[in-house]
Amino acid sequence: MKIFSKEQIYSGDKITTERQNISSTDLMERAGVKIFNWIHARMQGAQVPIHIFCGIGNNGGDGLVLTRHLITHGYNVHTYIINCSDKRSKDFLINYDRVKQVTKTWPTLLNCSDDFPEIGLEDIIVDAVFGIGLNRPIDEWLKNLFKHFRSSKAFTLSIDIPSGLYTDRPIVDEDAAVWADFTLSFASPKLVFFLPETAQYTQEWMVLDIGLDSDFLSTTQTIAELIGKFEILPNYIPRHKFSHxxxxxxxxxxxxxxxxxxxxxxxxxxxxxxxxxxxxxxxxxxxxxxxxxxxxxxxxxxxxxxxxxxxxxxxxxxxxxxxxxxxxxxxxxxxxxxxxxxxxxxxxxxxxxxxxxxxxxxxxxxxxxxxxxxxxxxxxxxxxxxxxxxxxxxxxxxxxxxxxxxxxxxxxxxxxxxxxxxxxxxxxxxxxxxxxxxxxxxxxxxxxxxxxxxxxxxxxxxxxxxxxxxxxxxxxxxxxxxxxxxxxxxxxxxxxxxxxxxxxxxxxxxxxxxxx
Missing domain, CATH: 3.40.1190.20 (Ribokinase)
Known part of the structure; x- marks a missing residue:
């Protein structure tokens, strides 16, 4: 399995929208539906409180797509927007409006001075704060929010990558990232899932196929490859009958x-x-x-x-x-x-x-x-x-x-x-x-x-x-x-x-x- 870099994933998204004649919003919808299907298959309508924390970029947009589908299927959803900047992505704003169309209870805006919402031990946290694009240290309030997630001991699901992790460099402070129980990663796992210093931030992971262009996936050369049975099999040479x-x-x-x-x-x-x-x-x-x-x-x-x-x-x-x-x-x-x-x-x-x-x-x-x-x-x-x-x-x-x-x-x-x-x-x-x-x-x-x-x-x-x-x-x-x-x-x-x-x-x- 190929492990794509951050830049390659961005390129794959762009190529996919062009070749499949879809918008980036359509691709985000596809990703959010995949996340919903994964959760729905395991919860089957259970009324456990689900707390979805959304940033204001595309990772947050994925979280908003998930919010909408959970709401329309009758789940007990509480959605929060990390309202610490005015730089909202276009697809985030589109999906924010779409959430308003399916519920009278709009997402809660969390300013970077507010108290944190209460999270029970049996609740579920969905981390959709930052994706692979994070390129700067996070502020103290967000660090404390992530510590709040961890101290709640609630099951934590991260979208694409645990928020706070970078794809190509380490983090200095272990409290500056989400400690996820499970991560649903798009297109490929991330290199940081396998390195001693960063693997601790997700206990398990799974790749979701969001339909990126097949030619891009098959022809793009990556700097890392995950080796499992199907990567080994083409190289295995069984002995022939007359060997000595x-x-x-x-x-x-x-x-x-x-x-x-x-x-x-x-x-x-x-x-x-x-x-x-x-x-x-x-x-x-x-x-x-x-x-x-x-x-x-x-x-x-x-x-x-x-x-x-x-x-x-x-x-x-x-x-x-x-x-x-x-x-x-x-x-x-x-x-x-x-x-x-x-x-x-x-x-x-x-x-x-x-x-x-x-x-x-x-x-x-x-x-x-x-x-x-x-x-x-x-x-x-x-x-x-x-x-x-x-x-x-x-x-x-x-x-x-x-x-x-x-x-x-x-x-x-x-x-x-x-x-x-x-x-x-x-x-x-x-x-x-x-x-x-x-x-x-x-x-x-x-x-x-x-x-x-x-x-x-x-x-x-x-x-x-x-x-x-x-x-x-x-x-x-x-x-x-x-x-x-x-x-x-x-x-x-x-x-x-x-x-x-x-x-x-x-x-x-x-x-x-x-x-x-």
């Missing part, structure tokens, strides 16, 4: 030191479970027995040192190398890492201490192959790009790193974001159970295993993040969040793949049925 292990590549996992062999074991198992035909581990000698014992499906190579990797040398040419897991940052390891990068010809996935070594030795970034995948956790990312001021600053810094060195960066989080070529791919799977030791090692193994099979690096990163989260979601139903461990994610990769395979078969059967 040689068709699916050799993944080599390089890492480990004394006391950290478990990380390599997890990555190796994940690479194999993700579909790599062969998996080898390259570890110090202390890892030989543990890996041969715990991972009988794999092959184990060792360097000459007993406790750490001091050289990286192997005879075979792997399809991909995943490096850095548990490897440490000893000077001898850094030297081995540098020598490896200088002669390596395989695609790379770099994680953990591999990223830490890049952070301390920035010249090594120039040695990375094109489209190397970096999978840092937040602290490792900070070491790599420096401290960021906010989530938007973080995204800009990561995009700059990605562009300068032509690398793919996975920003791990509740909605992990894969960054490449200036574009953001936002994941929709995963849960808090992934906040556990070893889950990052598993992700590295999954991405490495996908590249081994022939997936290009960007697809492997996006697909790998999705599978990692989906496996954790499936595992959480059995183990819960607290008891979820990294091994469970590996164990449930099979069901995650099966869920995609099932959908693929359903799609093929549906297509065949239509052809008949």
């Amino acid at each position: 292990k040689g068709n699916h590549g050799l993944a080599l996992i390089v890492g480990g030191r004394y006391g950290m062999i478990g990380a390599v074991t997890l990555a190796c198992k994940a690479a194999l479970a993700a579909g790599s035909g062969l998996v080898s581990a390259y570890v110090p000698k202390c890892g030989y027995v543990p890996l041969q014992t715990s991972f009988p499906e794999g092959m184990v190579l060792t360097c000459d040192d007993e406790q750490m990797i001091t050289s990286i040398s192997f005879q075979t040419q792997p399809s991909v190398v995943g490096i850095g897991i548990g490897i440490g940052t000893h000077a001898k390891t850094v030297s081995a890492f540098r020598a490896f990068l200088e002669q390596n010809k395989s695609p790379l996935v770099v994680d953990a201490d591999g990223i830490n070594m890049l952070s301390k030795n920035k010249d090594l970034l120039k040695l990375l192959p094109t489209q190397t995948v970096l999978t840092p956790h937040p602290k490792e990312l900070e070491r790599l790009i420096g401290v960021w001021k906010n989530d938007f600053d973080k995204l800009e810094k990561v995009k700059a790193l990605s562009k300068e060195h032509n690398v793919i960066v996975v920003i791990k989080g509740a909605n992990s974001i894969t960054v490449f070529d200036g574009k953001l791919y936002i994941n929709t799977t995963g849960n808090p159970g992934l906040a556990t030791a070893g889950s990052g090692d598993v992700l590295t193994g999954i991405i490495t295993g996908l590249i081994a099979q022939g997936y290009n690096a960007l697809v492997a990163a996006i697909f790998g993040v999705y599978l990692h989260g989906l496996s954790a979601d499936i595992a959480a139903f059995k183990h819960g969040y607290e008891s979820l461990i990294a091994s469970h994610v590996i164990d449930h990769l099979g069901p995650a793949f099966l869920s995609l395979l099932k959908k693929t078969k359903e799609t093929e059967e549906s297509s065949q049925s239509k052809e008949k």
Whole structure:
């Protein structure tokens, strides 16, 4: 699903009115009716007080359309106009007059010095104060109004975006925005729904299709895309009947030191479970027995040192190398890492201490192959790009790193974001159970295993993040969040793949049925 910018949404509105030969008021009516239908389907005429707070721009106009339809269907509606300016939009004024035509009780004008209306715990608040066009800090009275919403504990529904949020920058004061229980967003979700600092302002969201021009929606290139099952399916390549292990590549996992062999074991198992035909581990000698014992499906190579990797040398040419897991940052390891990068010809996935070594030795970034995948956790990312001021600053810094060195960066989080070529791919799977030791090692193994099979690096990163989260979601139903461990994610990769395979078969059967 595409995530459109504010400017693109405005452009889409304009294109739609021109190509469909409708007015902006007609488009606003369409949006308001969609909101009404959503509410009506859930309330079925219940007489719970509904408090609709309207600004004097187009978001407020949407709220007035909703008001009119709720009134004509007999709902208990109380509408308030935030009367703090004289700059009313044309469509707001048109719909303000239309409300007057269906009720003798006109909306209440709230001046920016008035007391706030009483709102009960069981009431419903509809926030139609500001939309995506907000570009300035709000005043103290509005901030207190939003705090009043929150303190009432009433269910709060925001239209398009919680009022007070910007689409392209953070807010400074958490009281300066509405804390919505649900947001009905037009055309696409907003980027701020998925960033750690702003996601808290809406617990849930849903996109309403308001009939924007289909050609605009399909051809417009966006800087962000939301990744779900239907975005993944076109990239999924099921195995063919006559395939053998040689068709699916050799993944080599390089890492480990004394006391950290478990990380390599997890990555190796994940690479194999993700579909790599062969998996080898390259570890110090202390890892030989543990890996041969715990991972009988794999092959184990060792360097000459007993406790750490001091050289990286192997005879075979792997399809991909995943490096850095548990490897440490000893000077001898850094030297081995540098020598490896200088002669390596395989695609790379770099994680953990591999990223830490890049952070301390920035010249090594120039040695990375094109489209190397970096999978840092937040602290490792900070070491790599420096401290960021906010989530938007973080995204800009990561995009700059990605562009300068032509690398793919996975920003791990509740909605992990894969960054490449200036574009953001936002994941929709995963849960808090992934906040556990070893889950990052598993992700590295999954991405490495996908590249081994022939997936290009960007697809492997996006697909790998999705599978990692989906496996954790499936595992959480059995183990819960607290008891979820990294091994469970590996164990449930099979069901995650099966869920995609099932959908693929359903799609093929549906297509065949239509052809008949």
